[in-house]
Amino acid sequence: xxxxxxxxxxxxxxxxxxxxxxxxxxxxxxxxxxxxxxxxxxxxxxxxxxxxxxxxxxxxxxxxxxxxxxxxxxxxxxxxxxxxxxxxxxxxxxxxxxxxxxxxxxxxxxxxxxxxxxxxxxxxxxxxxxxxxxxxxxxxxxxxxxxxxxxxxxxxxxxxxxxxxxxxxxxxxxxxxxxxxxxxxxxxxxxxxxxxxxxxxxxxxxxxxxxxxxxxxxxxxxxxxxxxxxxxxxxxxxxxxxxxxxxxxxxxxxxxxxxxxxxxxxxxxxxxxxxxxxxxxxxxxxxxxxxxxxxxxxxxxxxxxxxxxxxxxxxxxxxxxxxxxxxxxxxxxxxxxxxxxxxxxxxxxxxxxxxxxxxxxxxxxxxxxxxxxxxxxxxxxxxxxxxxxxxxxxxxxxxxxxxxxxxxxxxxxxxxxxxxxxxxxxxxxxxxxx
Amino acid sequence: xxxxxxxxxxxxxxxxxxxxxxxxxxxxxxxxxxxxxxxxxxxxxxxxxxxxxxxxxxxxxxxxxxxxxxxxxxxxxxxxxxxxxxxxxxxxxxxxxxxxxxxxxxxxxxxxxxxxxxxxxxxxxxxxxxxxxxxxxxxxxxxxxxxxxxxxxxxxxxxxxxxxxxxxxxxxxxxxxxxxxxxxxxxxxxxxxxxxxxxxxxxxxxxxxxx
Ligand SMILES: Cc1cc2nc3c(=O)[nH]c(=O)nc-3n(C[C@H](O)[C@H](O)[C@H](O)COP(=O)(O)O)c2cc1C
Ligand code: SF4
Ligand code: FES
Numbered sequence: 001x002x003x004x005x006x007x008x009x010x011x012x013x014x015x016x017x018x019x020x021x022x023x024x025x026x027x028x029x030x031x032x033x034x035x036x037x038x039x040x041x042x043x044x045x046x047x048x049x050x051x052x053x054x055x056x057x058x059x060x061x062x063x064x065x066x067x068x069x070x071x072x073x074x075x076x077x078x079x080x081x082x083x084x085x086x087x088x089x090x091x092x093x094x095x096x097x098x099x100x101x102x103x104x105x106x107x108x109x110x111x112x113x114x115x116x117x118x119x120x121x122x123x124x125x126x127x128x129x130x131x132x133x134x135x136x137x138x139x140x141x142x143x144x145x146x147x148x149x150x151x152x153x154x155x156x157x158x159x160x161x162x163x164x165x166x167x168x169x170x171x172x173x174x175x176x177x178x179x180x181x182x183x184x185x186x187x188x189x190x191x192x193x194x195x196x197x198x199x200x201x202x203x204x205x206x207x208x209x210x211x212x213x214x215x216x217x218x219x220x221x222x223x224x225x226x227x228x229x230x231x232x233x234x235x236x237x238x239x240x241x242x243x244x245x246x247x248x249x250x251x252x253x254x255x256x257x258x259x260x261x262x263x264x265x266x267x268x269x270x271x272x273x274x275x276x277x278x279x280x281x282x283x284x285x286x287x288x289x290x291x292x293x294x295x296x297x298x299x300x301x302x303x304x305x306x307x308x309x310x311x312x313x314x315x316x317x318x319x320x321x322x323x324x325x326x327x328x329x330x331x332x333x334x335x336x337x338x339x340x341x342x343x344x345x346x347x348x349x350x351x352x353x354x355x356x357x358x359x360x361x362x363x364x365x366x367x368x369x370x371x372x373x374x375x376x377x378x379x380x381x382x383x384x385x386x387x388x389x390x391x392x393x394x395x396x397x398x399x400x401x402x403x404x405x406x407x408x409x410x411x412x413x414x415x416x417x418x419x420x421x422x423x424x425x426x427x428x429x430x431x432x433x434x
Numbered sequence: 435x436x437x438x439x440x441x442x443x444x445x446x447x448x449x450x451x452x453x454x455x456x457x458x459x460x461x462x463x464x465x466x467x468x469x470x471x472x473x474x475x476x477x478x479x480x481x482x483x484x485x486x487x488x489x490x491x492x493x494x495x496x497x498x499x500x501x502x503x504x505x506x507x508x509x510x511x512x513x514x515x516x517x518x519x520x521x522x523x524x525x526x527x528x529x530x531x532x533x534x535x536x537x538x539x540x541x542x543x544x545x546x547x548x549x550x551x552x553x554x555x556x557x558x559x560x561x562x563x564x565x566x567x568x569x570x571x572x573x574x575x576x577x578x579x580x581x582x583x584x585x586x587x588x589x590x591x592x593x594x595x596x597x598x599x600x601x602x603x604x605x606x607x608x609x610x611x612x613x614x615x616x617x618x619x620x621x622x623x624x625x626x627x628x629x630x631x632x633x634x635x636x637x638x639x640x641x642x643x644x645x
Contacts, residue, residue: 076625078453088517088556118614119453126464126501126603127513127557129570133606140609149613158614162451165603167460168500170555184459184485186498203453204630244560246519252561291518321560323518337521341555 006232006258009220009240010213013100020134022141025102031147033219037110038155045114049218051226053238057092058082058173058211059290059319061307063236068115070198072206079112079120080182080202083135083212084166084173086125087290088341090321092242092254093212097124097131100216101138105161107215109147110222112159115208119160123178126166136163170345174401175209177347188347189401213242233259237306237317243267247286247324250275260306264288264296267305268324281326285417289318291338292406294393294413314393315413330433332425335414336364342407353404356387360411367422370429377415377422384408436480441469445484450611453626455485459495463502467601472503501570501603508543510588511600513554514576515565520556523575525564529553531578536585548589550600568597 013019013028025031037045050065071077081104085093096104104122112120122139124132139161142148150158164182166172172181176190179202201207217239221229230238237259245267246252255273257266264286268274277283285295288303294315296303303313310317325334343357360383366372381391388395388405391412395405415422424432437445445465449458462484466477473496475489482489496502514532516525529540532551536544543550559565562575566584573584587593598605 074629076629085558086556089519089560090556091558091560094558118618125558126499127554127567127570129603130572132604136604136606136608140606143610143613149610150615158618160451160612160614163608164457165461165464166499167463167502169498181460182457183454184456184487184495186495203626204633205626246560246563247522252519252563254561287518323522323560325522329522334518334521337516337518341517344555 006240006256006261007220008256009229010096010100010103010216010242011254011256012220013103019099020101020138022102022138022145025100026145029223030102030219031106031145033222034106034109034113034147035153037113037222038153038157042114042116045110045222048221048226049114052217052221052229053226053236054214054217054221054229055237055307056211057213057217057241057320058175059087059292061317064210064214067198067210068111068208070196071115071208072199074206076205077115077117078202078205078207079108079115079117080175080179080197080207080209081108081120081122081212081215082173082175082178082209083122083124083128083131084178085128085212085319086170086173087292087319087321088338089244089246089287089323090290090319091244091246092320094125094128094131095254096212096216096242097128098134101131101135102142103216103219104135104212105138105142105148107218108161109152109159110218111208111210111215112161113157117208118158119162121162121164121182121202123164123166123172123182126168132163132165139163169347170341171347171401171403174403177401178209179207186347188349189403191400233261233306234304235260235306236308241305241320243305244319244321245274245324246321248278248281248326248329249324250278257305260304260309262305263302264305264322265301267322268301274324277324277326279326281328283324284327284329285325285331285414287321287323287325287410289316290321291323291341292316292402292409293318294409295417296413297417311394315409316394328433330368330431331414331418331421332364332368333431333433335410336361336368338410339364339407342403346403350399350404352387353399353407356383356404357407359383360407364411367425368431370425370431372422372426374423374426376426377419380411380415384411436476437466437469441465444607447608447611449484451608456487459485459487459492460499460502463492463496464601464603467503468603469601471509471599471601472506478504506543507600508550509548509599510568510597511550511552511570512585512588513552513557513567513570515554515557515559515563515567517554517556517560519560520564523563528564528566528576528578528581532581535582546589549585568593569600570603571597573597
């Protein structure tokens with residue numbers, strides 16, 4: 001099957017126990033991409049990334065090359081790497097950080113050179129204790145190796161990289177909240193527009209924020225050329241992506257697959273991938289891109305794993321995490337738990353998000369626990385509409401960040417697909433799956 | 435209790451890594467927790483003095499983050515994820531079991547001070563469900579039986595080599611300071627201060643509404 005013949009761009013070292021060490025990294029072509037980049041002009045490096053059409057892997061899918069070109073010219077600019085990975089069901093950056101920290105660091109160095117940034121920060125989610133140790137060790141070793149620091153590889157370019165630990169707050173994955181957190185404050189997203197990080201970022205200086213997986217692709221892109229990357233996938237979705245598959249499949253895990261050329265069906269059912277639904281149950285619904293994304297039903301399983309393809313079908317590929325629910329799973333319970341997450345993690349700055357999430361959570365809870373009322377479905381949709389006017393996709397944003405409008409995603413799609421099941425809970429006064 | 439000489443030196447090394455001292459606030463809180471297990475009020479004052487903010491700002495920031503504790507916690511914090519992937523695979527039942535066998539509710543600490551139980555949001559290990567961390571280290575998927583064994587092992591000190599005490603986040607230290615030209619870094623700080631002064635003069639609203 002063609003699925004497995006795709007080059008492993010970010011998971012090339014996955015088979016090695018010692019994939020996180022400098023020895024293994026150097027033995028498998030490590031830092032060759034950086035060496036090559038340093039022989040090119042910074043503009044030429046950026047241009048390769050532009051040619052690659054590398055879409056950001058953090059969730060929003062903005063092209064990295066374009067983001068870089070928007071960095072406001074200033075004597076002092078920063079590069080910040082988003083390793084906060086906390087979108088529920090997303091577990092690919094965690095793997096990249098733990099198993100291949102040098103690849104991440106090399107990517108950061110390549111980006112820093114292209115952007116001519118002399119200070120980069122890698123923000124790693126606080127709960128990744130081992131990951132933090134692995135990146136710090138790799139960074140120490142990279143300094144000793146001459147890849148980071150003053151005059152790296154005798155190129156005349158100097159760069160310092162700092163690993164920064166988070167402390168547990170989902171919202172700090174949102175890039176402006178992350179910058180606030182990196183400044184030692186509470187993780188409150190900043191109002192934008194007018195100011196995006198590329199204009200006013202860390203300590204008010206122009207800043208590029210990129211995701212861990214986005215960075216991890218750079219060594220391969222520089223070594224093999226942006227065109228080789230762009231030759232994989234189709235349309236705007238080029239290269240491969242590390243998809244995190246969880247839920248009711250036989251083989252949950254993170255799989256690096258070519259964009260667009262692979263479908264959700266391949267991912268869920270191929271024996272070398274998800275291996276199909278566990279037991280004798282049937283596919284009921286799946287979340288295509290993290291819990292902020294509207295759900296899909298079995299009739300959408302043949303959609304390709306491509307950003308625009310999924311977007312056009314009314315959801316998003318988001319953080320590349322797919323959760324599979326089967327016929328024995330209760331969708332009310334699932335929607336309730338996801339909403340509880342948002343209620344807990346809302347930073348509280350915007351009223352619709354802060355109040356709405358709590359309301360929705362309580363209503364879903366009572367439906368799941370058999371004390372729901374007939375009018376509750378309308379109430380859910382009404383409150384959802386207050387957070388995300390018109391319940392359109394992509395959502396209309398009335399809050400400071402997009403956490404707010406993400407809250408109704410699961411509720412709205414679950415009610416559309418499974419209204420009867422919600423009503424059954426209410427009529428029977430209990431969860432039919434319990 | 436205040437920072438030991440050694441930790442004070444480390445605090446200063448950490449502060450030196452950032453464009454402004456305040457950025458070291460969270461790393462310093464982790465350092466304090468490594469020493470004391472939690473953020474004592476006097477430690478928060480010390481952090482405040484080190485990074486140049488008020489103690490109230492340290493507390494205000496610390497209380498925003500799940501991992502920073504302004505009250506004491508057990509030697510081992512067991513976090514059970516009950517988010518979507520784990521929920522589909524028995525996490526709620528595991529958490530209920532944990533509450534029953536430990537005799538505490540979520541957020542509680544056992545009488546012997548050994549264990550604090552936490553209900554976690556997704557811990558990014560969703561292919562090994564239900565996911566459990568102890569002091570932020572993955573211990574793999576847990577069944578009800580293996581959970582009891584885990585607790586017994588923790589209490590008997592059998593996991594001490596792989597799971598350091600609560601508060602110790604990272605055992606690997608940064609071994610080098612900043613290497614790029616110090617003059618450049620000084621110029622960087624000066625340029626930034628100038629830019630900030632310019633913006634303040636122009637009354638340009640910089641985003642962000644925190645304290
Ligand atoms: C609520 C919220 C949470 C987010 N969490 C993450 C995250 O954990 N990791 C991440 O890389 N991006 C996250 N993002 C997206 C970032 O804001 C940003 O778009 C991304 O880091 C940019 O990197 P990229 O362009 O390389 O994808 C989040 C966004 C929102 C609104
Ligand atoms: S939408 Fe929610 S999380 Fe985002 S800034 Fe507003 S209150 Fe905070
Ligand atoms: S949902 Fe439990 S670790 Fe991700």
